[in-house]
Amino acid sequence: MDAAICLTLAGIYFAAWLQSRSMWGYLFFTFSALGSAAIAACELLLMRSETVEQFGRVDWLSHFPLCVLLVSIVWFTRFHLRAGWPWLGWAVIATRILMLVMNIFSPPTINFRVITGLHRVSFLGETIFTPEGVLNPWANVGKLSSVLLLIFLITATVEVSRRKKRVDLFLSGSLMFFITAAALHAALVERGIVKSPYLISFAFLGVILTMAYGLSSDVLRASQLVVMLQASEAGLRESEERMTLAAEAANLGIWISDLARQEIWATQKWRELFGFSGSDQLDLEGILQRVHPEDREVVNQMLTKVLASGGNYEAEYRLLLRDGKIRWIASRGRVEFNGNGKPALLRGVSVDVTQRHAVELEVQQQRAELAHFSRVSMLGELSGSLAHELSQPLGAILRNTEAAELFLEDPSPDMDELRAILADIRKDDQRAGAVIDRMRSMMKRRAVEHGMLDLNMLAADVIGFVRRDADLRKVRLTLEPASSLPLMRGDRIQLQQVLLNLLLNAMDAVSDSTPDRRRVAVLVRLADKRAEVVVSDTGHGIPEDKLPRVFEPFFTSKQNGMGLGLPISRTIIEAHGGSIQAKNDPDGGAIFCFTLPMAGEGGSS
Amino acid sequence: MTEPTPIVRIVDDDASFLKAIARLLRGAGFTVKPFVSAVEFLAQPELDVPGCVLVDLQMPGLSGLELQDVMARTGHRLPVIFLSGHGDVPSTVRAMRQGAEDFLTKLAPKEDLIEAVKRAVRRDCNERAERARQKELRAPFATLTPREVEVLQHVVQGKLNKQIAYDLGIHERTVKLHRTAITTKLGVQSNAELMRLWIAVQGTEA
Numbered sequence: 145m146d147a148a149i150c151l152t153l154a155g156i157y158f159a160a161w162l163q164s165r166s167m168w169g170y171l172f173f174t175f176s177a178l179g180s181a182a183i184a185a186c187e188l189l190l191m192r193s194e195t196v197e198q199f200g201r202v203d204w205l206s207h208f209p210l211c212v213l214l215v216s217i218v219w220f221t222r223f224h225l226r227a228g229w230p231w232l233g234w235a236v237i238a239t240r241i242l243m244l245v246m247n248i249f250s251p252p253t254i255n256f257r258v259i260t261g262l263h264r265v266s267f268l269g270e271t272i273f274t275p276e277g278v279l280n281p282w283a284n285v286g287k288l289s290s291v292l293l294l295i296f297l298i299t300a301t302v303e304v305s306r307r308k309k310r311v312d313l314f315l316s317g318s319l320m321f322f323i324t325a326a327a328l329h330a331a332l333v334e335r336g337i338v339k340s341p342y343l344i345s346f347a348f349l350g351v352i353l354t355m356a357y358g359l360s361s362d363v364l365r366a367s368q369l370v371v372m373l374q375a376s377e378a379g380l381r382e383s384e385e386r387m388t389l390a391a392e393a394a395n396l397g398i399w400i401s402d403l404a405r406q407e408i409w410a411t412q413k414w415r416e417l418f419g420f421s422g423s424d425q426l427d428l429e430g431i432l433q434r435v436h437p438e439d440r441e442v443v444n445q446m447l448t449k450v451l452a453s454g455g456n457y458e459a460e461y462r463l464l465l466r467d468g469k470i471r472w473i474a475s476r477g478r479v480e481f482n483g484n485g486k487p488a489l490l491r492g493v494s495v496d497v498t499q500r501h502a503v504e505l506e507v508q509q510q511r512a513e514l515a516h517f518s519r520v521s522m523l524g525e526l527s528g529s530l531a532h533e534l535s536q537p538l539g540a541i542l543r544n545t546e547a548a549e550l551f552l553e554d555p556s557p558d559m560d561e562l563r564a565i566l567a568d569i570r571k572d573d574q575r576a577g578a579v580i581d582r583m584r585s586m587m588k589r590r591a592v593e594h595g596m597l598d599l600n601m602l603a604a605d606v607i608g609f610v611r612r613d614a615d616l617r618k619v620r621l622t623l624e625p626a627s628s629l630p631l632m633r634g635d636r637i638q639l640q641q642v643l644l645n646l647l648l649n650a651m652d653a654v655s656d657s658t659p660d661r662r663r664v665a666v667l668v669r670l671a672d673k674r675a676e677v678v679v680s681d682t683g684h685g686i687p688e689d690k691l692p693r694v695f696e697p698f699f700t701s702k703q704n705g706m707g708l709g710l711p712i713s714r715t716i717i718e719a720h721g722g723s724i725q726a727k728n729d730p731d732g733g734a735i736f737c738f739t740l741p742m743a744g745e746g747g748s749s
Numbered sequence: 750m751t752e753p754t755p756i757v758r759i760v761d762d763d764a765s766f767l768k769a770i771a772r773l774l775r776g777a778g779f780t781v782k783p784f785v786s787a788v789e790f791l792a793q794p795e796l797d798v799p800g801c802v803l804v805d806l807q808m809p810g811l812s813g814l815e816l817q818d819v820m821a822r823t824g825h826r827l828p829v830i831f832l833s834g835h836g837d838v839p840s841t842v843r844a845m846r847q848g849a850e851d852f853l854t855k856l857a858p859k860e861d862l863i864e865a866v867k868r869a870v871r872r873d874c875n876e877r878a879e880r881a882r883q884k885e886l887r888a889p890f891a892t893l894t895p896r897e898v899e900v901l902q903h904v905v906q907g908k909l910n911k912q913i914a915y916d917l918g919i920h921e922r923t924v925k926l927h928r929t930a931i932t933t934k935l936g937v938q939s940n941a942e943l944m945r946l947w948i949a950v951q952g953t954e955a
Binding site (some may be wrong): 535 | 763765766768770772773775776777806808809812832843854856859
């Protein structure tokens with residue numbers, strides 16, 4: 145029965161070890177149980193052996209399982225409890241193997257030099273045999289081994305007791321107790337002090353049961369973990385499904401690129417967005433090929449950048465689909481790094497924003513239309529000075545031509561004078577052309593064109609535009625350009641329009657002042673990494689209660705103003721990612737200022 | 750005539766146009782003097798020299814209309830011809846009301862321009878001659894004594910010696926003596942002649 149329990153347990157834990165190879169404790173428990181079963185069998189045979197020879201053979205044989213059992217206990221303690229002094233463990237193993245080797249070479253058995261006879265003993269109603277003979281002093285090596293094992297277990301128990309794990313403490317304590325019991329019992333039987341058969345297998349059964357208990361709490365915990373794992377797996381599956389559902393509902397395509405394995409996984413939706421079938425093999429090169437040729441380089445650079453330096457990316461770009469249609473995609477993603485600081489994963493989410501772009505385009509067109517309308521009406525305000533600007537060169541050309549005609553009536557005309565006249569005509573023609581170009585650029589209906597521009601130069605251009613008007617209205621117009629200003633992205637005409645609008649307003653604001661108080665100043669500067677343009681005048685300022693409303697459409701203080709200039713200016717500035725404000729100068733007059741982000745910052749492609 | 754040659758003054762802030770129009774008018778036989786601003790012109794107006802002024806209506810600093818204003822207030826009598834980039838009605842009205850000689854666009858035909866300049870110059874010459882004549886006529890009046898002026902004023906009202914004597918509280922004979930002095934000083938033969946002279950001088954009261 146004893147052996148059967150041990151064998152059963154051995155079977156269970158061997159199976160358990162096969163399941164999880166790293167649990168060496170299970171394997172050594174298996175060996176211990178097997179050893180214990182074998183010892184139990186040996187003891188039964190010893191009890192039943194009727195001759196001295198038979199007894200000696202079985203006793204000799206029993207040393208093998210004993211050795212396996214005790215060595216296994218040492219390893220079990222080391223691996224399962226992770227306790228005990230290693231060198232003591234090695235000493236136990238060494239002495240035990242020495243004992244086994246000596247046993248092999250010293251018949252009949254290491255325990256007895258000679259077995260003289262067998263006693264017939266009545267034990268629990270059964271007739272059994274106990275040996276009698278001369279003890280072999282070398283057998284003390286076995287005792288030494290047992291004592292060492294005991295000390296090893298004591299050290300292990302002390303170590304375990306510090307960990308406050310009751311199961312482990314119970315385990316090591318019990319091991320200690322049963323080993324002591326087994327060793328004592330064996331020694332007493334051998335010396336004939338106790339008339340009983342070898343019953344150490346019962347003590348070992350205790351050892352095995354204790355070990356089994358210790359392990360079973362592990363197994364129990366493991367099975368609990370399995371249950372929890374299953375539950376969380378189910379939860380994970382559910383949340384994954386939920387996420388996929390949400391992603392599908394939001395038309396989000398998800399893709400993950402495993403950079404080490406060069407594999408790309410993507411949801412069905414993502415494949416649909418990029419025009420891949422479910423079975424197509426994905427790679428970065430292939431994906432880039434789907435991107436519109438005009439956007440490809442930008443996307444490629446962006447990916448290269450995040451892969452090199454990490455971080456998030458965000459982009460909007462076009463896909464050129466197989467049927468020649470264009471699909472706008474908005475993508476966001478992140479590069480994740482492994483422990484070595486190398487990029488490991490690239491996760492991305494993409495969504496179709498074609499619809500939004502169509503709407504945006506329409507809004508943009510309307511905005512451009514409105515801006516154009518406002519520009520044309522501003523030109524109307526300037527028409528007086530523009531006509532003058534145009535009539536000057538045209539008048540000069542006319543008069544020069546007429547003068548030349550007069551000179552040519554002379555039989556010997558002054559050729560030098562005629563040449564000078566022609567040069568002047570050419571110069572004035574170019575001047576008139578420039579005025580017309582400028583007017584046309586403002587009059588033209590056009591799409592928004594973002595390019596790199598120098599804000600200082602833009603301000604100087606606009607001031608040139610109204611200089612004549614300002615002179616005629618006796619307004620002193622000054623420009624203070626920024627000392628150093630990087631180029632920035634923007635629509636030149638629209639930004640000119642904003643500044644022109646502010647200047648015309650400012651000039652209107654000072655028209656009631658006495659000529660020496662008619663001043664309008666333009667300041668371009670770099671403030672907080674943003675470009676700032678400030679237009680200030682020396683007029684009456686804006687009444688405080690009207691200040692918050694100046695950017696509202698149709699709000700105007702002018703008699704024949706439409707109240708669209710400032711709202712359109714604000715729309716333009718905000719479309720450039722900037723902001724525009726109005727305030728009053730404490731020293732009198734109004735201040736309008738707009739800020740724009742520098743190129744390469746806050747700008748989306 | 751010993752009169753100096755009339756000068757056509759041109760005031761325009763646009764150097765290129767100034768040069769061109771000066772060239773044309775010079776070619777047309779005028780003596781021309783260009784100025785790039787009203788202030789520069791006012792600094793050396795050469796009032797003795799007849800002619801006219803061509804003024805750009807729109808100029809920074811002093812505009813054409815303001816120049817005309819200043820000239821009127823300081824007694825410049827040169828005819829003013831305005832040149833404008835475009836026909837702006839309110840400015841035209843104001844210019845004409847202030848007594849502008851003419852109002853031309855910068856792109857007006859050469860013939861119109863030259864004709865206007867000729868007309869202005871001619872008018873200035875005529876006016877100057879007229880003024881000189883008036884001055885000549887008025888000169889004898891300066892020799893009259895205050896009492897003689899008083900008597901004259903009564904005479905031209907057609908009053909009789911008796912009435913004059915009564916009004917001024919003097920003797921009728923004294924009035925006669927004054928009248929004789931007056932006719933002698935003014936060099937007139939008859940009462941009718943005196944009245945004609947009086948009327949001529951009245952028209953040019955400065």
